[in-house]
Structures are given as C-alpha cells and as structure tokens.
Amino acid sequence: MLETVRRQRRAAALPYPQMTLAVPVAIEGAALHSGKTVRMTLRPADADHGIVFRRIDLEGGRDVTDIRVRHDRVVETTMSTVVGNAAGARVGTIEHLMAALSGLRVDNVLIEIDGDEVPVLDGSAEVFVDRIEATGLTALDAPRRAIRILKPVVVEDGAKRAALLPGDGFSLAFEIDFDNPVIGRQAIEADLYDPCFADDILRARTFGFLKDQEALRAAGLGQGASLENAIVIDGENILNEDGLRYEDEFVRHKLLDAVGDLSLSGLPLLGRYEGVRSGHAMNNRVLCALMADETAWEVVDFVEASRPAYAAEREMLAISAD
Template sequence: MQQRTISKAVEVVGIGLHKGEPIKLRLEPLDVDAGIVFYREDLALSIPLSPAAVIDTKMATVIGSEKGFISTIEHFLSAIYAYGIDNLRVVVNENEMPAMDGSAISFCLLLDEAGIVEQNAPKKVIRIKKAVEVQDGDKFVRLTPHHSAEFDFRIKFDHPVIGDQDHSFVFSTENFINEIARARTFGFAKDIQYLQSQNLALGATLQNAIGLDDHKVLNPEGLRFENEFARHKILDAMGDMMVTGHNILGKYESFAGSHHLNYQLTSKLLADSTNYEFVTENELQSREFAKSFA
C-alpha cells in the first residue's frame, strides 16, 4: 500500500461553528512524506499536524500557536483517516474549519470530488505494540495491540434521549461512510444559550448539530441512527487519533472520552517509542489492512 494524496485541488465554503461566518476551505495535494499541513491563508501561517501542535481541547481539537490557530479540526480529520490520506495541504481563511452539517459526510464528498491517488512511497502506519491508557476518574481512553483498526466507545448521559449508549466499529472506508460519517455532533439548548452569550457557537443551528432540550431532540427530522451520539464520539476519536498524522493499527476503546483525553493519549503514545512502531503494509505481511481502504 502506497502513500496517498488527492488528485486535484478542491474547495468548498461553509459556516464556522463559533463565529457563524462563511469559511473557505481548500484542499491541495502534497508530495510524499509532506504530511498533513494546515494553512491559515489570512495569516500566511502553516501548522503541520502533530500532537505538539494542539493548543486547546476544551470544546474541540485546536492546533496552532501564539501566531494563530485553527479550531474544530476533528470532523475533517476523521474523513482524512477514513480515506487513508497521508499528504495534504488544508487551507482556510479563518480560525476554524467549516462546520458543514456537523458530521464528516460533506468532507467525504469533497474528497470523492478531489479523487485519491497513490504516490511513489510506502504508506507508514502506527502499529500499537503495548497498551497505552489515560484515565480521569471512571473516564478512560485506551489503545491496545490488535490485528485490525477498531473503535469501541461507550457514553452515559443523564438525558432521556441519550442515556447509556455504545457502538463498536471495525474500520474500513466503506464502513466509515455507512456507519460513522453521517453521525452529527450534538449540544444542549441551555449550553448553546450560554455559549452564544460569550460570543461562541454563534454558527450553531439545527442544520449543523443535533439540538436537545431537557427532554427531546429538537431537530424536526430526528436522529440518523438510534445511537447517533455514540457513533459521533467514534467519529471524534478517529479525527483525534489522526492528529498523529498517520493511520493507527490497533484497538481504541473509551468510556466517556473527550478531546482532551484523546490528546493526552496520542501524546503519551508517541512519548515512548516502545509503545508503537512505524510499519509499512509489506512489513504487516497482510493485505487485510490495505483492503480496508478500498
């Protein structure tokens, strides 16, 4: 299996979740071993993707520095993970990614439009060699060695619509599109009102998130999946794992995980070289992982 980029540049305009203003997103191909590089066009600022670039995780995964930042990258990165993209320039003209419909499906469609091409260098995958875990009370996120890429997420909310939910997902591009990509982010009406009073979440609407009051879903169309909330948490986790810049061969498990715990997990993983190794598909001696990107 070879490294991947897109065959042509593509762009789209969408509303930012926090500012509520239009944001232009442009994707451009990059050469082998260039990695995923974000670029603030308005600041002429490049931000190579890595856990070291993460500067905030309170409401989303945010990368940058004192010179500038880009927020809410995780939904986009889940699609990058799913399509096996290794090298890409991600250009925006604002400090956040467009929210689209609150899921990853619009980014999948954009990648389909761009087309995927294999490059003249082997794809490097992070293979988990031993268990790595981060805990916060009863909350945890964990990576363990596994023969395939799998995600298992459980959440528990004191809300009649959400309650105790879980979802297990064996990764493939096709499975991602069918099971995960359309799962939307969600928020509670009382929290949105407070955030908007702080000039945040100004772009949040029922067109780019699932809205909940104390008793029910506010979206007229309802849910896309019975356990859409747990599925979206897997979407977030995939995007947060992609902050490493590579696909991961191993099993991810979580109860009530968050962007912050995911950031701590990727940082802890890469801090100790005995936790993982970079391997190519030839070294894996298996076509199964490569087939998952078909």
C-alpha cells in the same frame, strides 16, 4: 479509485502507497464557534508532506502561516480540537475534517484556509467525504507507513477513560452514558479499515443541549450553532425536524471525533482504541502518552487488517480476479 487500489493491493498483497487528492477541493461554510464564513481549499501534496493547514488570511512566511496537524501541536481541546504554531496562528474544529481524511486514507494534503476554524457544515464529516469521494484520490510513489501499537497506554479521569492497545487493523470501541433520556447509555464498535466505516460513522452529527446554548454563546462559543449543523436536544425532545440519522448517532459521533483526534499521530494507527465518556482532551492525552513512550509503538509498512473477515474478503477477491 480508492476501492480499486485497495482491491489490487489486497489481492496481490502489495504494500500500500501513500495517497493524496486527485484535484483541489474547495469547501466554504460557517464556523461553529465564531459564526463567520470560512473558505477552504484542500490541495494535493507530495509524499511525506503530511497534513498541514496554511492560514492564507495571515501575512508572513511559512512559520507564521503554516500549522502541522500533529498531536504535539494541539493548543486547546475545549469543545473542539485546536492546533497552533509557535507564531500563535491557530485552526480549530479540525476533528471532523481529520476523521474524513483518516477514514478515506488521505495521507498528504495542504489545507489553505482563510480563518481560524474549519467550517462545521452539517456537523458531521459527510460533506468532506462526499466531496473527496466525488473527485477521487491519487496514489503517490512512496510506501504508506503506519504506527503499530506494541503495548497498552491508558489515561483515566474520574469516569472518563481512553486507551490505546495492540490489535489488528484499527478497531475502535466507544461508550457514553448521559443522564438524558434521548441519549442514555450507548456503545459501539467499528474498524477504521472496514469498507462500511464512512457510511456507518462519518455521517453522524455532533450534538448539543438547548439549555447549554446560552452559556456557550456568552463564552463566545457556538455562535454559528443551529439545527443545520448539530442535533439539538431539549430535555426528552430532539428539535431537528428530521430526527436522527441513526438511532445511536450520538455515540457514533463520539467515535468519529476520536478518529479525527487520533489521526494527529501523523501516520495511520494499527491497534485498538477504547473510549469511555472520552472527549477531545482525553483523546489527545492518550495519544500524547503513547507517542511519549517510544517502547509502546513502532513504525511499520501499512498492512491491511488480518482479521478473519478481511482474510475471507481477500480470498474472494483473489478468486474473482482470475
């Protein structure tokens, strides 16, 4: 469905419509930090609704239960990205779900959830991607809008750096350098609007070190962490029986996190992101810095990337459409 819409739009150079889910999608699983089982239903929503969490375990009106997923609603960035509302309701570990919605171009969805954390599942966005792709999307009768980056915005903190820059499509580059033989230095480039993005990036799992686990647990975090939902590293060994999904799964996951965190712009971004040892805090800082400077971006109709690779693909599709 999504692929058909993309091909038709691209071949005919039509504006993209906003998308929502074709049907509700129910997902259940353990929360990474609390360890509790959480039930969640992703529901189709109207054009311009955006992405909103609704805490169905809380009593009260919408101002109590509803949390809009936006960069200025981020209340915490330790270990995961947490959004909250003025009444104090929160939902954490949202980044993998947000990356899936962003990668699959789901613009509008109401997420009913009965706890304060999105299920961690396998530690990647794979389950979200598979479940949403299985039931498909619906095009809404409204144009898809995007935020086009007009000038560079950079935040730095020691060796950490995150930048949002002008550019075609939405390309991302990430670099990590861990003092660990299993990870070491890894770098990757990807484009969110590349058809391979879901397979190349969204299936990369989160990771942690065995030595950190006790401290995390003592701090009330990572109670649900296991080999089922994270790559666990002990010195120079990976403890997961099946090893890695990609040789450089670590940096791919960091890029996945960045896509999720940056989707809190509220509209798809057109430009480029560069992260060096960045994480949830830096990702949110650079996005807030961009949005705070109204001369650094503009809202435009969403257009497919104009990179040469896409132009060639467009030509091929136009020919095969005859």
